[in-house]
Structure formats: structure tokens, C-alpha cells
Amino acid sequence: MIRENLEKVQANINDACARCGRDPKEVTLIAVSKTKPVEMIREAYEAGTRAFGENKPQELKDKAPQLPDDVQWHMIGHLQRNKIKYIIDKACMIHSVDSERLAEAISAEAVKRDIKIPVLVEVNMAGEETKDGIAPEEAEDFIRKISRLPNIRIEGLMTIAPFTDNPEDNRIYFRNLKKLCVDINEKNIDNVFMCKLSMGMTGDYVVAVEEGATMVRVGTGIFGERDYSMR
Ligand SMILES: *Cc1c(COP(=O)(O)O)cnc(C)c1O
Numbered sequence: 001m002i003r004e005n006l007e008k009v010q011a012n013i014n015d016a017c018a019r020c021g022r023d024p025k026e027v028t029l030i031a032v033s034k035t036k037p038v039e040m041i042r043e044a045y046e047a048g049t050r051a052f053g054e055n056k057p058q059e060l061k062d063k064a065p066q067l068p069d070d071v072q073w074h075m076i077g078h079l080q081r082n083k084i085k086y087i088i089d090k091a092c093m094i095h096s097v098d099s100e101r102l103a104e105a106i107s108a109e110a111v112k113r114d115i116k117i118p119v120l121v122e123v124n125m126a127g128e129e130t131k132d133g134i135a136p137e138e139a140e141d142f143i144r145k146i147s148r149l150p151n152i153r154i155e156g157l158m159t160i161a162p163f164t165d166n167p168e169d170n171r172i173y174f175r176n177l178k179k180l181c182v183d184i185n186e187k188n189i190d191n192v193f194m195c196k197l198s199m200g201m202t203g204d205y206v207v208a209v210e211e212g213a214t215m216v217r218v219g220t221g222i223f224g225e226r227d228y229s230m231r
Contacts, residue, residue, distance in 0.1 A: 002040060003047040005222045006031070009205070013216065016209040027209055030074050032201075032219030034059060035226045038066045044222065045071065053095075053217050057083035064090040076158075076198075076217055078132050081105040089113060095158040095198050095217075098122045098132045103146040110151035117151065120158040120198050123180065125173035131160060136176065140184050147191045156196030156214070157181050167204035174199050174211035 010029060017024040032053040033041045041052060041063065050070060054060035055077025064073055075091040081102055087094075088109050097103050097119045110117045121143060124133030134142050143154060159177050161170035181194050200208025202221035209216060220226065 001224070002043045002222060005224075006044060006047050006049060009218055009221050012206050013209055016206045020210050022209070026214055028215045030076070030198075030215055030217045031222050032076065032217050033063070033223060034077070034219065035228065036223045038063055040223055041067060051215075053219070057086040060090060061086040074215075074217075079106075084109045088117060089115065091117070093118045093120065093155070095120045096122045096132065097146070097154075098134055100142070100145055103149055103152065107146075107149035107152045115151065116153055118153045118155045120156050120196060121146075121154060122158045122160075123177060125159045125177055126162045128162060133159065136180055139180055140187065143184060143192055143194075144189055147189055154192055154194060156194045156198065158198035160201070161199065161204055161208075164203065167207045170204045171207050171211060174204075174208045174213065178212040 013027050013029060014024045028051055030051045030053040031044050031049045034055045045067060051072045051074060053074040053076040060073055060075060072092040073090055074093050074095060075087050076095045079094060079096055079102060084106055094106060094117060106117060121139060122133040123136055123139055124131050125136060147154060157177055157180060159173060161173045164170060177199055178197055181197060185194055196214050197212055198215040199213045200216040202218050205216040205218055
């Protein structure tokens with residue numbers, strides 16, 4: 001089931017790339033394995049997946065040692081400062097930097113361990129009150145400020161688009177995130193060269209790829225519905 005789902009999602013990504021003249025190699029499919037058991041992750045791994053996304057630091061920390069070392073773990077969820085230590089040496093990227101205090105704390109922990117960690121800045125494109133993320137109009141200022149911090153590398157932007165039945169509704173947010181990324185790059189801020197765009201989930205990843213996503217985060221479409229009743 002997981003293998004078939006992965007093939008279907010990858011085929012949809014390839015088709016979307018073909019439609020807009022992109023190379024599918026530019027798009028990383030991140031299999032979002034939150035709440036799912038290690039056996040299912042292993043199944044996806046055997047089918048060739050190497051990039052996995054988790055949104056809870058504790059869960060990432062527990063799962064990482066149970067899978068081979070060549071898995072790339074993406075921290076995609078809200079991160080509290082006191083949990084950074086759980087994931088900083090396990091995650092290949094933190095997608096959800098949305099405050100100066102968080103960026104400073106990630107930087108400090110990275111310095112302490114003498115590692116460099118790639119991060120994305122989370123932007124709340126639709127201005128939803130229930131969502132984390134920097135407002136688009138504040139993103140440049142924010143990036144200027146955190147660009148001076150040691151041992152973090154700002155590699156791009158991330159967004160979680162609104163929940164909708166019609167993915168076309170989210171096209172504008174993906175398009176605007178890409179535009180924001182290009183605009184900020186053109187400011188030539190020291191230490192900032194952003195080219196990664198983490199956008200698109202099960203309901204809207206095809207549209208996100210058409211609008212320039214370089215990473216899509218797909219959970220349900222690969223592993224099936226999540227069951228939160230056991231937690
Ligand atoms: C859960 C989650 C996803 C995957 O959601 P699906 O709709 O199941 O594909 C993507 N991104 C983030 C940040 C998530 O928390």
C-alpha cells in the first residue's frame with residue numbers, strides 16, 4: 001500500500017514538473033511520518049524514500065535511532081526552544097523557524113555542538129490566526145536579523161497553506177511565497193541565499209509543484225489517515 005502510494009505521489013509530481021518544464025529532481029518528496037509506527041517508515045524506506053518529516057521533537061528523537069543513518073529527518077512542526085536539544089543533531093533541516101528567540105536558541109545550540117544547521121523561515125501566507133509563521137511583510141526584516149546568527153544557514157521559506165477542498169484556492173499563496181523568496185534574494189543580504197521552498201501537502205502538493213515547490217510534505221497521501229485517538 002505504502003509503495004503504491006509513494007509511486008502515485010511521485011508520478012503526480014513528475015507530471016506536474018512535465019507540465020511546467022521543471023526537472024523532477026528539483027523536487028524532494030518528504031514523507032510525513034508523524035504518528036505512524038516505525039514499521040511503516042521502514043516500508044517507505046525499503047521502497048526508496050530517504051526524506052521523512054516529523055512535527056514533534058520527541059517523536060523524531062525516538063524514531064531516528066531505529067532507522068538507518070542515511071535517513072534525512074526534517075523537523076516540520078512547531079518547535080519549542082527547550083526541545084531543540086532533542087533534534088539538533090538528528091534533523092537535516094528545521095522548516096519552522098518563526099521567531100527571533102527560536103532562531104537564537106537554535107543558533108546557540110548549534111554553536112555549542114559545533115554543527116551548522118539549515119533552516120527555513122515559516123511564513124503565514126494566508127494570515128490565518130491559528131497558524132504559526134511570520135507575516136509576509138515582516139519576512140525580510142526577520143531574515144535580516146537572524147542572518148547574523150552563527151551556525152544556522154537560512155536556505156529558504158516554508159508555508160502551511162489553509163485547509164481546503166480545492167487546491168486551486170492555495171495557488172496564490174504558493175505563488176506569493178515563491179515571489180517573496182525571489183524578492184528577498186534580490187536584496188543581497190549577507191549570508192542569505194535562499195532557494196528552497198517547502199510547500200504543499202497531500203491536498204495541494206501538485207499545485208505547489210507547479211508554483212515552484214522544491215520540497216513537498218506529504219503524509220496522508222502516503223501513509224493513510226492519521227489516528228490521534230491512541231495518544
Ligand atoms: C502533518 C503535516 C504535513 C502532512 O499533512 P498531510 O495532509 O497528511 O499530507 C505537512 N506539513 C506539516 C507541517 C505537517 O504538520
